[in-house]
Amino acid sequence: xxxxxxxxxxxxxxxxxxxxxxxxxxxxxxxxxxxxxxxxxxxxxxxxxxxxxxxxxxxxxxxxxxxxxxxxxxxxxxxxx
Numbered sequence: 539x540x541x542x543x544x545x546x547x548x549x550x551x552x553x554x555x556x557x558x559x560x561x562x563x564x565x566x567x568x569x570x571x572x573x574x575x576x577x578x579x580x581x582x583x584x585x586x587x588x589x590x591x592x593x594x595x596x597x598x599x600x601x602x603x604x605x606x607x608x609x610x611x612x613x614x615x616x617x618x619x
Contacts, residue, residue: 559597594608
């Protein structure tokens with residue numbers, strides 16, 4: 539899948555593009571919705587809260603196609619705990 543396809547599927551406003559080769563989405567299991575970048579950054583500051591947020595990270599090849607995906611809670615994604 540391409541970035542455009544993933545943004546369409548999960549929501550353009552919820553896409554967090556960290557680099558040319560990465561695209562992340564954050565899902566809050568408590569409120570049961572995807573978070574935008576600002577909301578995700580605020581929520582993961584609290585370790586207990588970060589455990590309730592899933593990070594879905596897509597990696598892309600040079601042609602812009604997704605070649606791998608990582609799924610973890612936000613605490614593990616950012617602090618490796």
